[in-house]
Amino acid sequence: MTPRYLFRMDDAAPGMDRSAFDRCLGIFREFDVRPIVGIVPDNRDPLLVKSGGGRDFWETMARFAGEKIITTAQHGLHHVYHRHAGSLLRRYGFDDLSEFAGLPFDVQLEKIRQGREILSSHGLAPSVWMAPNHSFDGATLKALAAAGFAFVTDGIGLYPYKRCGLTFYPVLSGKPRRIPCGMTTICLHPNTMTENDFISLRSFFAGSPRIVSFEEAIVYRPPWFAPVVNVLCRIAFFLVKTIMRLRWKPPLTFSSTAGRRQR
Numbered sequence: 001m002t003p004r005y006l007f008r009m010d011d012a013a014p015g016m017d018r019s020a021f022d023r024c025l026g027i028f029r030e031f032d033v034r035p036i037v038g039i040v041p042d043n044r045d046p047l048l049v050k051s052g053g054g055r056d057f058w059e060t061m062a063r064f065a066g067e068k069i070i071t072t073a074q075h076g077l078h079h080v081y082h083r084h085a086g087s088l089l090r091r092y093g094f095d096d097l098s099e100f101a102g103l104p105f106d107v108q109l110e111k112i113r114q115g116r117e118i119l120s121s122h123g124l125a126p127s128v129w130m131a132p133n134h135s136f137d138g139a140t141l142k143a144l145a146a147a148g149f150a151f152v153t154d155g156i157g158l159y160p161y162k163r164c165g166l167t168f169y170p171v172l173s174g175k176p177r178r179i180p181c182g183m184t185t186i187c188l189h190p191n192t193m194t195e196n197d198f199i200s201l202r203s204f205f206a207g208s209p210r211i212v213s214f215e216e217a218i219v220y221r222p223p224w225f226a227p228v229v230n231v232l233c234r235i236a237f238f239l240v241k242t243i244m245r246l247r248w249k250p251p252l253t254f255s256s257t258a259g260r261r262q263r
């Protein structure tokens with residue numbers, strides 16, 4: 001019953017805040033934690049460009065992946081959004097911005113494949129999908145399976161679950177938080193992490209929670225009652241987010257930046 005924790009670092013792209021990324025990864029390495037790093041294959045989102053650097057971005061990511069310092073995930077293609085209300089997680093309080101939801105299957109498949117090819121050209125071959133803004137629909141899932149993806153770092157629940165031939169590893173929080181049981185992924189955005197965020201990350205690790213790498217997570221077998229717990233978790237999540245949305249206008253996200261938030 002000991003809860004397990006995965007960590008992911010979103011929005012890695014040439015031009016990201018490299019010092020924040022390195023600082024965050026440095027804490028992970030200090031505590032022997034291997035995070036999932038979501039890489040945008042062809043970033044066109046100006047919000048993710050924090051510095052003019054990035055010359056060695058691809059070489060560094062390939063080296064980190066090769067040395068098993070990180071597990072890579074494909075984080076969309078361009079990280080540019082349109083508005084569409086059909087995202088499967090929308091009911092849990094996410095807004096309607098999406099790179100994929102609402103687009104025809106063929107278009108989504110082409111975008112996913114294009115991203116894969118770019119990553120592959122840099123020596124990266126992730127089997128994990130990380131949807132920009134946690135936004136995807138049924139066509140996205142079919143396209144991911146058709147493109148050869150097996151895992152999705154997203155979803156609501158306390159245990160991994162399967163859908164459309166993909167295994168989902170739920171993400172409930174953008175900050176290190178304890179859960180009572182199961183396995184959760186904590187979603188960090190190094191580009192916008194504050195001093196307090198770094199401090200709370202380090203203090204979370206200092207509490208010796210059971211942290212697993214993605215490679216350890218995929219051999220984990222949820223208990224028989226996991227589907228029941230997941231349904232209860234979704235009901236609770238939906239109710240809490242709905243109540244909070246009614247009391248507080250801006251859409252809830254996993255990020256802490258102002259304006260259009262990084263996800």
Ligand SMILES: [Zn+2]
Binds near residue numbers: 010079
């Ligand atoms: Zn993102």
